[in-house]
Amino acid sequence: MPARRREPLAREEPAELQVVATNGSIVTDSRGRKYIDFVMGWCVGNFGWRPAAIAKAIERFKGPDYVYPGYAYAPWTELARLLASLAPRPLITCFRATGGSEAVDLALQAAMIHTGRRALLSLEGSYHGNTLAGLSIGTSDNGEQIKNLLPHCSKIAPPLDAKALRRIEQRLKRRDVAAFVMEPISINLGILIPENDAIRQVRDLCRRYGTLFIADEVACGFGRTGRLFACEHFDLDPDMLCVAKAMSGGLAPIGAVIATATIATSMEENDGAFYSTYGWHPRSVAAAIAALRDLKANRARLLTGVTEMSEYFRVRLLQLEFDRPAAVRIQGLAIGIDVGDEDYADTIHDQCRRNGLLVSTEGSTVLLLPSLAIDKRTAARGLDILARSI
Numbered sequence: 258m259p260a261r262r263r264e265p266l267a268r269e270e271p272a273e274l275q276v277v278a279t280n281g282s283i284v285t286d287s288r289g290r291k292y293i294d295f296v297m298g299w300c301v302g303n304f305g306w307r308p309a310a311i312a313k314a315i316e317r318f319k320g321p322d323y324v325y326p327g328y329a330y331a332p333w334t335e336l337a338r339l340l341a342s343l344a345p346r347p348l349i350t351c352f353r354a355t356g357g358s359e360a361v362d363l364a365l366q367a368a369m370i371h372t373g374r375r376a377l378l379s380l381e382g383s384y385h386g387n388t389l390a391g392l393s394i395g396t397s398d399n400g401e402q403i404k405n406l407l408p409h410c411s412k413i414a415p416p417l418d419a420k421a422l423r424r425i426e427q428r429l430k431r432r433d434v435a436a437f438v439m440e441p442i443s444i445n446l447g448i449l450i451p452e453n454d455a456i457r458q459v460r461d462l463c464r465r466y467g468t469l470f471i472a473d474e475v476a477c478g479f480g481r482t483g484r485l486f487a488c489e490h491f492d493l494d495p496d497m498l499c500v501a502k503a504m505s506g507g508l509a510p511i512g513a514v515i516a517t518a519t520i521a522t523s524m525e526e527n528d529g530a531f532y533s534t535y536g537w538h539p540r541s542v543a544a545a546i547a548a549l550r551d552l553k554a555n556r557a558r559l560l561t562g563v564t565e566m567s568e569y570f571r572v573r574l575l576q577l578e579f580d581r582p583a584a585v586r587i588q589g590l591a592i593g594i595d596v597g598d599e600d601y602a603d604t605i606h607d608q609c610r611r612n613g614l615l616v617s618t619e620g621s622t623v624l625l626l627p628s629l630a631i632d633k634r635t636a637a638r639g640l641d642i643l644a645r646s647i
Contacts, residue, residue: 274292274610275287280306280307282297282631282632284615290613293635294306295615295616296615296624299476300479300481301507302628304552305628306507308548314547315508315540318539320332323538332546335546336545337350339549343485343552348517350517352513352521354533354537355511355538356501357476357499357502358385358391360501360512361475362388362391365377365390365435365436365438366524367524368435368436369435370523371523372435372436374468375409376410377393377409377434377436377437378434379395379410380415380443381397384396384445389406392406393406393407394410396412411428417452417455417456417459422459425459429465435469436470436471440487441477441491442588444476447593447620447622448587448592450588460495470495472497474498475501478498483563483589485552498515499514500512500515501513505545506548509538509543562629563590564589566627566636569636570592571587577644579596583597586622593619594622594623594624594625596622602618602620605618605643609643614646627639
């Protein structure tokens with residue numbers, strides 16, 4: 258009896274990746290196989306896995322096991338001052354959070370309290386976390402599974418062109434929108450890069466109609482796009498900035514909302530619910546302080562390296578021959594390759610993993626989010642694998 262014919266390897270589903278170790282730009286699985294990581298935890302590992310400055314801070318930590326949020330803890334103040342010194346002005350006050358979802362939720366609450374309004378506006382198809390509030394302002398598809406999302410949440414279809422600006426103004430004219438929320442450069446929309454004039458016009462419309470502008474930089478912040486924060490590309494001064502992910506280099510969970518003084522006052526005077534049991538846990542704070550001190554000291558070198566490596570990726574990617582026309586969108590080391598077909602994008606994702614490279618996908622876009630500290634040799638090896646996988 259003839260042997261049973263096996264399906265081609267390309268059609269097999271890759272086995273679940275059981276991670277046992279991470280270092281630099283390398284992930285090791287339970288079989289001992291090593292992968293070049295072009296995902297980095299979806300921007301958690303901006304500085305590479307286990308960066309020395311943060312790892313040492315965790316190893317040397319001798320602080321309390323826990324601090325009740327109603328008490329004082331000096332490193333909280335130090336971290337808040339560090340964040341304020343890095344953030345666009347006039348953001349000077351921080352709310353503690355355990356991660357990005359909680360940070361966005363806090364920002365939405367603060368916007369409603371500060372403005373006295375209840376409506377929210379965001380981009381269709383976006384992602385802003387997994388709390389009910391975050392899901393409510395994310396893609397409308399969320400409502401198909403969860404039937405009790407927040408009401409009064411409107412979406413504007415991207416991109417931010419003249420048509421979108423007209424719709425935004427029509428919605429803001431009602432003067433009931435507390436906040437417009439977006440990633441200034443959207444990782445979660447396949448590296449959506451708005452035109453300078455368009456996003457500035459959105460910011461102007463928000464000011465005109467009393468709507469707060471919330472910049473969700475949980476993924477695109479801390480150097481990912483070639484600037485410390487993506488809103489700096491457009492000279493935006495958001496009313497609130499949400500951060501998390503790379504804030505502690507992946508060694509501990511943490512997030513924050515950085516807001517203006519007037520918004521902070523509104524939250525305090527109106528009993529805003531910004532209590533967070535594990536927000537800014539002492540060990541997380543030690544990791545974040547070490548990460549941000551190192552970032553502040555080496556900011557110019559890091560961002561120069563991102564710019565140079567971005568151009569290297571751009572040149573290499575434009576030389577690749579995909580099965581169909583592909584559009585490369587790249588800002589810093591936020592890289593999207595739109596191959597025009599979700600199945601083809603998924604096939605590339607799976608083939609890359611089989612060949613030893615970790616990438617991600619968003620719809621028909623293959624996402625590359627390498628470490629900002631990746632060396633050229635590792636980047637070249639990863640791109641060689643991508644070339645073999647398309």
